[in-house]
Amino acid sequence: MVKLKPRPCQSFLLIGARFFYWKEGGCMKNWKIHKDNDWLMLETGKSINGKVVITSSVHGDEITGVLLIKNLLADLKKLSTKLGVQISITPFVNLDGIKETLREDPVSKKDLNRCFFKRNPPKQVRKLKSLLSGASFVIDIHCFPHTKHALTGLLFTSESNKEISRINRNAVTAFxxxxxWSLDFKDLDKEKKGSMGEWLVENDIPGIAIETDSPEFLNNEDVVDISKKIICTVEVALGKSISRNNNISSLKRFVVKAEQSGIFIPLVQPLQHISKDQKIGKLISFDLSKVNVSSSVSGRVVFSKVAKFVNKDEKLVGIGIK
Structure with missing residues (x-):
C-alpha cells in the first residue's frame, strides 16, 4: 500500500490518517471495513431501527472529523447496539484533497460539497449519495481551517416536510x-448551491452539518466533549432522548471578507456580541500600512480567523444575525 509522506504541518493529521487507512484493528475491531481505492467506509450494527451516517472531510482541508471519529468509534459501536441501528462512517471523503491540504478534490478540480445535483458528479459524491439514501439521520462534520469557531450546528429546514425540520431542529439544539446557523437554500448564491445539506432536504433525509474549531485549537478534553455532544445529537434525532431546549437561537450568517491581502489580526472571539461599525480586526499590508476591519452589522461572532496572512476576499469573521 502507498504511504503518505509526512509534512510537518500535518503531523496531527497523519496520526489519524495512518490509524484509519492503514491500521486494521484497535478501535476498528468489530467494525466492517469497506475499501475501494481511496474510499473507506466503516460499518457496524443492523438497521433494525434505522441507519445513521457520519461523514467527514468532504473538504480536504477540514479534518477535525478525523480526530473526532477516531475518538467516537468505541462509543458509536455501543450506541449501535443500544439503539438497534446501523452506523456507517466515511472519515476520508476527500482523501486526495487531504493529501494536498486542499478544499477541492484535486482530481476533478471540484468542490465536492457543491456537486450533489450535477448530472455526472465526482465519484466520491456518487458513493456518498448511494450511502446516504435511506438514512434515518446524517451528521456531516466540518471545520474552518486556521479558525476559532464556536460549536455550531447547521440547521437545514424543509418547507414541504415539517417532520424533517422538527428532527433537524431538535438535533442542532442537542449539539x-x-x-x-439557519440555512435558507432559496437565498443562497449560485456558487454555494449543490451541497449535501440541500440534497438531504430535497430527498427528505434528516441531517445536520456541524462546525468546530480547526484541529490545532482542540485539546483532548475538547475532542471528548464534542464526541459526547455528537452521541447525544444522534440519540435526540432518533427520538431516544429529549432535547433540553427548543428555543435555540437560529441565526443567519453574515461574513466579513478581506478587502485586500495582508496579515489579519483579529480583535474578537467566538460568541462575543458586537455592534454595527465595531472594529473587529485589522489588516497589515505588504507596505506595513494598517487597515481597520469593521462589521456593518450587529450580531454574535461565530467564527474568527486567527492571526495569519490572508488573501483578498478570504473569510475573516462570521457573524450570526437575526
Whole structure:
C-alpha cells in the first residue's frame, strides 16, 4: 500500500490518517471495513431501527472529523447496539484533497460539497449519495481551517416536510443549545448551491452539518466533549432522548471578507456580541500600512480567523444575525 509522506504541518493529521487507512484493528475491531481505492467506509450494527451516517472531510482541508471519529468509534459501536441501528462512517471523503491540504478534490478540480445535483458528479459524491439514501439521520462534520469557531450546528429546514425540520431542529439544539446557523437554500448564491445539506432536504433525509474549531485549537478534553455532544445529537434525532431546549437561537450568517491581502489580526472571539461599525480586526499590508476591519452589522461572532496572512476576499469573521 502507498504511504503518505509526512509534512510537518500535518503531523496531527497523519496520526489519524495512518490509524484509519492503514491500521486494521484497535478501535476498528468489530467494525466492517469497506475499501475501494481511496474510499473507506466503516460499518457496524443492523438497521433494525434505522441507519445513521457520519461523514467527514468532504473538504480536504477540514479534518477535525478525523480526530473526532477516531475518538467516537468505541462509543458509536455501543450506541449501535443500544439503539438497534446501523452506523456507517466515511472519515476520508476527500482523501486526495487531504493529501494536498486542499478544499477541492484535486482530481476533478471540484468542490465536492457543491456537486450533489450535477448530472455526472465526482465519484466520491456518487458513493456518498448511494450511502446516504435511506438514512434515518446524517451528521456531516466540518471545520474552518486556521479558525476559532464556536460549536455550531447547521440547521437545514424543509418547507414541504415539517417532520424533517422538527428532527433537524431538535438535533442542532442537542449539539449546542445556545446557537446554530439557519440555512435558507432559496437565498443562497449560485456558487454555494449543490451541497449535501440541500440534497438531504430535497430527498427528505434528516441531517445536520456541524462546525468546530480547526484541529490545532482542540485539546483532548475538547475532542471528548464534542464526541459526547455528537452521541447525544444522534440519540435526540432518533427520538431516544429529549432535547433540553427548543428555543435555540437560529441565526443567519453574515461574513466579513478581506478587502485586500495582508496579515489579519483579529480583535474578537467566538460568541462575543458586537455592534454595527465595531472594529473587529485589522489588516497589515505588504507596505506595513494598517487597515481597520469593521462589521456593518450587529450580531454574535461565530467564527474568527486567527492571526495569519490572508488573501483578498478570504473569510475573516462570521457573524450570526437575526
Amino acid at each position: 449546542n443549545p445556545d446557537i446554530c
